[in-house]
Amino acid sequence: MSSDLHERYRDDLSAFIDGELPASERSALEEHLEGCAECRALEARLRAVDSAVRLHPVGPVPNHTGDIMGRLASERPVVLRRAERFRRIRIAGVAAAATIALLIGSSVPWLREGNVASAAEITGSVREAARSLESYQASYEIVERGWHPDVPVRRFQVEVAFSSPETMSLTIDDETTYPSSIWPRNDVELLADAEGWWIQEPSLCPTDALPICEGTQTDERGVMSRQPFDGTNRLPTDLIVPLETLAASQSFTVIGQTTVAGRDAYELEMEFRDALPFVTAIQAGGSWREFNPTDRVRMLIDAESWFPLKVSVTPRSAQRPALTVSAVTLDDDPPADLTNPGVPLAETLRDGGWSPQDPESLDVPAPEYLAGLEPYRAGTTSTGREVLTYARGLTWLKVTCVQGRLDSYPLTAEPVQLSGGRPAYYLPADSDLRRRVDIFTEDEHLFIESNLPREVLIDVVGSISVETVEGPDPKRASVVTVDEALDLPFTQAPSYLPDGYRASAAYLAPDGSSVVVYRRPQIEFDGLGIELVQSDAVAFLPASSLDFETIRIDGSLARWSPEAGELQWIDGDVYRSITAPSLDLGTVAAIAEGLR
Amino acid sequence: MPAGGSVQEPDPRTVEAARRGDLAAFEEIVRASQADVWRFVFHLARDEGIADDITQDAFIKAFRHIKRYRGDSRFSTWLFSIARNCAMDEFRRSGRRRKLEAEMEFQPHAPEFDQTRSYDIREALKALSLDVREPLVMIDLFGLTYRDVSDVLGVPVGTVKSRVHRARMLLAKMFAENEREETGEF
Numbered sequence: 001m002s003s004d005l006h007e008r009y010r011d012d013l014s015a016f017i018d019g020e021l022p023a024s025e026r027s028a029l030e031e032h033l034e035g036c037a038e039c040r041a042l043e044a045r046l047r048a049v050d051s052a053v054r055l056h057p058v059g060p061v062p063n064h065t066g067d068i069m070g071r072l073a074s075e076r077p078v079v080l081r082r083a084e085r086f087r088r089i090r091i092a093g094v095a096a097a098a099t100i101a102l103l104i105g106s107s108v109p110w111l112r113e114g115n116v117a118s119a120a121e122i123t124g125s126v127r128e129a130a131r132s133l134e135s136y137q138a139s140y141e142i143v144e145r146g147w148h149p150d151v152p153v154r155r156f157q158v159e160v161a162f163s164s165p166e167t168m169s170l171t172i173d174d175e176t177t178y179p180s181s182i183w184p185r186n187d188v189e190l191l192a193d194a195e196g197w198w199i200q201e202p203s204l205c206p207t208d209a210l211p212i213c214e215g216t217q218t219d220e221r222g223v224m225s226r227q228p229f230d231g232t233n234r235l236p237t238d239l240i241v242p243l244e245t246l247a248a249s250q251s252f253t254v255i256g257q258t259t260v261a262g263r264d265a266y267e268l269e270m271e272f273r274d275a276l277p278f279v280t281a282i283q284a285g286g287s288w289r290e291f292n293p294t295d296r297v298r299m300l301i302d303a304e305s306w307f308p309l310k311v312s313v314t315p316r317s318a319q320r321p322a323l324t325v326s327a328v329t330l331d332d333d334p335p336a337d338l339t340n341p342g343v344p345l346a347e348t349l350r351d352g353g354w355s356p357q358d359p360e361s362l363d364v365p366a367p368e369y370l371a372g373l374e375p376y377r378a379g380t381t382s383t384g385r386e387v388l389t390y391a392r393g394l395t396w397l398k399v400t401c402v403q404g405r406l407d408s409y410p411l412t413a414e415p416v417q418l419s420g421g422r423p424a425y426y427l428p429a430d431s432d433l434r435r436r437v438d439i440f441t442e443d444e445h446l447f448i449e450s451n452l453p454r455e456v457l458i459d460v461v462g463s464i465s466v467e468t469v470e471g472p473d474p475k476r477a478s479v480v481t482v483d484e485a486l487d488l489p490f491t492q493a494p495s496y497l498p499d500g501y502r503a504s505a506a507y508l509a510p511d512g513s514s515v516v517v518y519r520r521p522q523i524e525f526d527g528l529g530i531e532l533v534q535s536d537a538v539a540f541l542p543a544s545s546l547d548f549e550t551i552r553i554d555g556s557l558a559r560w561s562p563e564a565g566e567l568q569w570i571d572g573d574v575y576r577s578i579t580a581p582s583l584d585l586g587t588v589a590a591i592a593e594g595l596r
Numbered sequence: 597m598p599a600g601g602s603v604q605e606p607d608p609r610t611v612e613a614a615r616r617g618d619l620a621a622f623e624e625i626v627r628a629s630q631a632d633v634w635r636f637v638f639h640l641a642r643d644e645g646i647a648d649d650i651t652q653d654a655f656i657k658a659f660r661h662i663k664r665y666r667g668d669s670r671f672s673t674w675l676f677s678i679a680r681n682c683a684m685d686e687f688r689r690s691g692r693r694r695k696l697e698a699e700m701e702f703q704p705h706a707p708e709f710d711q712t713r714s715y716d717i718r719e720a721l722k723a724l725s726l727d728v729r730e731p732l733v734m735i736d737l738f739g740l741t742y743r744d745v746s747d748v749l750g751v752p753v754g755t756v757k758s759r760v761h762r763a764r765m766l767l768a769k770m771f772a773e774n775e776r777e778e779t780g781e782f
Contacts, residue, residue: 018735020742042768049767052717061631062648068630068655069623085653256620256715496644 013043017050032519042108060590062499066253119249129306130394131245131372136162146333147289150179160239165391167193168235170284188285194581197220201285226352228377228389229398236281237394241306244277263301272297273582282325293582353382362386364401369463371456373397377492397450409438409471412517414504418462423470437461439468482506485514488538490574496594498587530580538575553592567592603632603672603738607700611671615662626655633679640683650686654679660666673744728763731756
């Protein structure tokens, strides 16, 4: 055989492996391979290369769908009625109720049109609606799948009533057929008003062991003389108008416009972590199935009242929603007796220690700009803190003043500047706490909490006419810049962060550990954000009671706690950990691998 | 998409709806293919930030020009061509073009491949010049045919064939050198 022919066969080997050789050339090459050991060896090597390339691990890929669709939507005509003041509407009544249920029942597909309002306009309209709503009554139907292997589907009827600013009732009736009567029914009742807060729900019991939980037991707890807008017994108001879920236009995508019962509605999409305020509102008590932070949530929202009409949560790996919440009736002007059932007097109520006071008698510097809110309850707490509150509709603001004793601000707070360059510290909301700004004077510590948007809250705080000073360094730790925290000999900086995350706070802990917190600036409710901790000269991972999975990061063994959303590993003799409760392991591992 | 899989082709009805201006249909396409486009662009740009920008630009451009897609080629091939054009425009704008053009030259010794490191296919791929890396990535990582690649690159099928073979021969050589290094064999 000529060496030219031999070379030609060699050159054809890749096309042969890819199945791209014509049949005649293929058989000629196969014949050649039988007699040529050198070409057979080369074929084996090329096949090995081919499979190495095909099978090499692929890193995480950012999801740009929201950015792309946002850009496209902003180029298209906007049909939302701009700045139209929320009009009082009543969409209940037997006929309308039946129509809504029929139209948005779970078997009806989402309807779509091309024209959409921008997310920013929807966010603005939702804020206005939340400020204007005085009372509300609605009923919903919930279908939940995958809660327990023996109970594939659960169904609930929900009744909600609200009267601004703090009166609310939520009743969840479990209509599921369980395998036997010992299974606990997920019936929940929550009642609140300006005096108290009370909930009755099934006893907590591990889902895996539910049949042996003797499910007739219920727990009830509550508080009388409660502080206004107390974080530990908050009202699930996002069910009414999803003010907090839709607080940031970056956290959801507008998919399209549709019509429900003759009314305009918008279809929105977001990740589960960004829909937490809504989902935790509907799941205010009882036992529910869990979701992954990146599962898909779709929301159909009325384009005038901004009441959610239908919300579905679909796990990433599934085609069918695992949770569907559908409105059956909605009414924004119900009779007063429906919205104020009163909190029952029960032995389980504890004393919240609130003592109402005339606001004039309190020594709390009040904001001059109130963002349209009106003065509401004022008083003192059992620990002597003085409190002023303001409210309108679903929106509220609370100013708490601690005299003489200067508590430190939370370590993970972001330093911000008020007008005139005055220092303040901003802490985003999470599933337990509301947005908060801390300020300090020479002898006072004020913290201002609210469900107003971040920029409005900072403006309100800026209108408090006090000279603020730098806060005391928190708990022996020293607050540093992000560059300082990542410039220590043992620290590494992340070369990869998921979309939208920026460094927002950094400090050195008493043991010398470097801590940096990353957050999505306008988006909250994803817990802590991302916390990166690095410590020098640590030989072993600290003991912990959490459940772990073991994975490999750049050659080191790392432990991952799904419960805490925490990845920890020892890199040489440096301890590193990434805590990100709202991210999945793949994303956290990618951040870890990107530490340089 | 798993490594080494094929690019997902959108349902022709979805493409048709997107051609009529249906934003929701186009979103389905974006959702299904943005990861493939990003990975493809990343293999060209080797920079995540640039890959982010180019991916977005590519889909915006695709939506604006989707009426011109007549179904003569696979939709993914058409999308990759747009993404590649956007990448080349970006490189031209940012002055990376010269560097990339230099990369287009054949590099027999693949100088960026660090032979002291263990067998690392990602590093090896990076070390390939763009002209051979591009067709190999499209074929091995995205399952495109030689004909598809020839459409995207605008070169004859024979050129695709020889470039893919050259890429694999270079990788085989790198791995052989690396194995000798690791086993101490000379």
